[in-house]
Structure formats: structure tokens, C-alpha cells
Amino acid sequence: MQYGSTILENDDIFGDTVNVAARVASMAKARQILCTQEIAFMVKSGELSNNMRPYDRLRVKGKNEQLDVYLYAWEQEGDITNMATASSFTNPARHDQVKQLVLKYEGKPHTIETDTTSYVIGRGQDCDLIIKGDLISRHHSKLEHRRGKFIITDQSTNGTFIRTTEGQEIFLRREEFTIFGSGHISLGKKVDLNDENIIHFHCE
16 A cells, blocks of 8 residues: 555556555565555554554665555564564563653753654654754664554664663664553664764663
8 A cells, every 4th residue: 555646647547656555565474464555554543553564674666765665564473573672672571561661852851652654753743753963864763652662663774873871782673562651762873972963762
């Protein structure tokens, strides 16, 4: 699936939207539902948004940036492979449920409540938290609350770096991670506490 304007001529449709939809459709295997990032970000229903997973990235003729493709996971959770959440870092059994996630950027706090289905960080003007930088993608990472946990999902070119106060360092690229405790997030490069674009996080 893709969403956007098209050109209608002689009972047929043309344009970028059609080309992108065709590319995404060609990727889909049996029993899969794939869509573009545009559609994934438009979903406001918590029940539907919670089932969206980063799937792959592809290049489309005529577009400078790569296209992020999402999988709508309609099958049982046990049937879906998720590399990041299967790791020891992201085992949800290790952490208690949190009531809110607080991000601190440039000295200003940004609180993310448990009813949040999509909180986007990046350099795009439509992001919930706008952070400028050469290595930062337009829609770099997404935060959401899912099943009692706050999840960060990388959807960037250069990846998302996390360092917890416990000293664990995590690198995400098209993967997701369960946020716990406190620490720092860096977009596109390793965590440097002197970097002006560093984000501090704290679970409450």
C-alpha cells in the first residue's frame, strides 16, 4: 500500500504513488501486509499502530532518499521474528512497566505519556521533536508505548545509538529497543555527552 496523489489518463493511473505501490507490492510475500512509512505514520489507532514493524528499505527511481517499508503484523506475535526484541537488552521481562518517558533536549523536558502511539524524532518539520544535524534523517526514530513498555524504533540511514546509565551501549538500524531506566540517545552517531544534539531519557 501507498498513499498519495496520482494522474488519471485514459482510465489508467500514473505517477510516483503508483510506482511506489508497485514496488512495495512486489516485495510482499504470501500472508504479508506491507505499506510505506507515510501510511504507517498516518495510522492513529493504537491497536493498529502497535502492529506496525520496520521491514525493509528500498530505492525508487526518481527519489533521492531511500523508501522505508513497514510490515503490518496481523498474525500472532509468536509467529513474527523480531531481532531486536529477542536480544538480552530488550527482554521485556527484565523491566517494570513505566508510567511515562521523559526526554530532555537542549535543557527542555518532553514528556511522552502511555497513550502515545507515535512520537517521531528527526530533522523533519513534521516531527514531534525536531533535531537538526547532517547525519540525522528526516524521520529518524519513532517512540511509542506498547504493552506497558516504551519502544524506540530506528528508521534512519545512519542508525540510532543508545547508552544507558548502566553502561550498556546499543546500536539500532531498522530495529527496535525497549527503553528502560535512564540514559542518552544520539541520532546518526555514537553517544557523545558533549554533543549539542544529545537526548537524555528517563523512565518514570
